[in-house]
Amino acid sequence: MLAPPPIISVSNLSKTYGSGFKALKGINLDIKRGEIFALLGPNGAGKTTLISIICGIANLSEGRVTVGGHDINSDYRAARSLIGLVPQELHTDSFETVWATVSFSRGLFGKPKNPAHIEKVLKDLSLWDKKDSKIITLSGGMKRRVMIAKALSHEPQILFLDEPTAGVDVELRKGMWDVVRGLQASGVTIILTTHYIQEAEEMADRIGVINKGEIILVEDKAGLMQKLGKKQLTLHLQQKIDAIPPALAPYKLHLSDDGRLLTYDYDTKGERTGITSLLSDLRNAGIHISDLDTTQSSLEDIFVSLVRAP
Numbered sequence: 158m159l160a161p162p163p164i165i166s167v168s169n170l171s172k173t174y175g176s177g178f179k180a181l182k183g184i185n186l187d188i189k190r191g192e193i194f195a196l197l198g199p200n201g202a203g204k205t206t207l208i209s210i211i212c213g214i215a216n217l218s219e220g221r222v223t224v225g226g227h228d229i230n231s232d233y234r235a236a237r238s239l240i241g242l243v244p245q246e247l248h249t250d251s252f253e254t255v256w257a258t259v260s261f262s263r264g265l266f267g268k269p270k271n272p273a274h275i276e277k278v279l280k281d282l283s284l285w286d287k288k289d290s291k292i293i294t295l296s297g298g299m300k301r302r303v304m305i306a307k308a309l310s311h312e313p314q315i316l317f318l319d320e321p322t323a324g325v326d327v328e329l330r331k332g333m334w335d336v337v338r339g340l341q342a343s344g345v346t347i348i349l350t351t352h353y354i355q356e357a358e359e360m361a362d363r364i365g366v367i368n369k370g371e372i373i374l375v376e377d378k379a380g381l382m383q384k385l386g387k388k389q390l391t392l393h394l395q396q397k398i399d400a401i402p403p404a405l406a407p408y409k410l411h412l413s414d415d416g417r418l419l420t421y422d423y424d425t426k427g428e429r430t431g432i433t434s435l436l437s438d439l440r441n442a443g444i445h446i447s448d449l450d451t452t453q454s455s456l457e458d459i460f461v462s463l464v465r466a467p
């Protein structure tokens with residue numbers, strides 16, 4: 158079966174700022190319709206630059222970007238009309254009401270009034286009972302949701318959330334994730350940027366890791382864990398040992414200080430983990446185990462090792 162065309166296609170995209178700084182270097186990235194894609198990278202990696210270009214806020218230096226098949230340069234209006242953007246920096250000290258602000262945003266896209274749509278958006282975001290409140294009176298979490306409502310006011314198919322939960326407390330963060338999942342269920346494609354690994358891990362269908370202006374990898378979340386995940390097997394010994402027998406040297410085991418735990422690192426992507434032979438070699442060496450457990454390295458470990466790589 159032919160794969161459906163990507164809703165966003167970025168090819169050979171580079172960005173050099175006026176200062177001469179090269180913020181993006183040959184980015185290639187396709188976003189699938191309907192997915193939640195997390196662009197994960199440390200501060201300064203180029204996340205905001207990349208989405209600003211896709212959204213038409215910043216100019217690209219080289220390469221090409223299409224949104225819904227429309228070139229963002231030659232067909233800007235058509236491309237931009239498909240996109241809602243919640244920027245990283247929020248300006249939310251407005252004396253306008255929630256209703257007026259969100260309705261006005263829709264007007265900016267030249268869309269005819271549609272109170273029923275605005276009502277739906279506000280209800281989806283649990284803002285309906287605040288529709289007549291002035292924005293300046295709202296809590297931080299609600300202001301965020303007003304920004305999302307503004308971005309959704311013109312019925313975009315794609316929503317960009319630039320660091321949606323930066324500086325947001327854990328409770329509100331969970332609420333935000335529920336909102337995002339609800340939007341996906343209603344058919345919106347979502348691209349969020351984050352430097353919180355946990356956010357990417359919990360939210361995304363696919364994760365792209367960006368560092369120093371380059372996409373280091375793009376992977377299904379599960380595949381990413383599998384591909385790069387290392388597992389560790391911990392063996393609890395019946396009797397303490399003073400040293401690892403030479404016969405077991407090839408396994409590169411680690412013995413705990415108290416002599417009761419042996420740990421073994423293995424690669425989940427390897428064809429053989431070596432566990433079966435390790436267990437029989439242990440028995441042959443007269444070492445008996447009382448228990449064993451395994452742990453998988455988290456996305457956090459993976460991420461840290463990736464962005465540290467030279």
Ligand SMILES: Nc1ncnc2c1ncn2[C@@H]1O[C@H](COP(=O)(O)OP(=O)(O)O)[C@@H](O)[C@H]1O
Nearest residue numbers: 174176178180199200201202203204205206207
């Ligand atoms: N207008 C600008 N002029 C020059 N350099 C910029 C500008 N905007 C961002 N940068 C630089 O580009 C890099 C990427 O920034 P940004 O896209 O904001 O990263 P992120 O969103 O991942 O934190 C940073 O080193 C930043 O200092």
Ligand SMILES: [Mg+2]
Nearest residue numbers: 204205206245
């Ligand atoms: Mg940013």
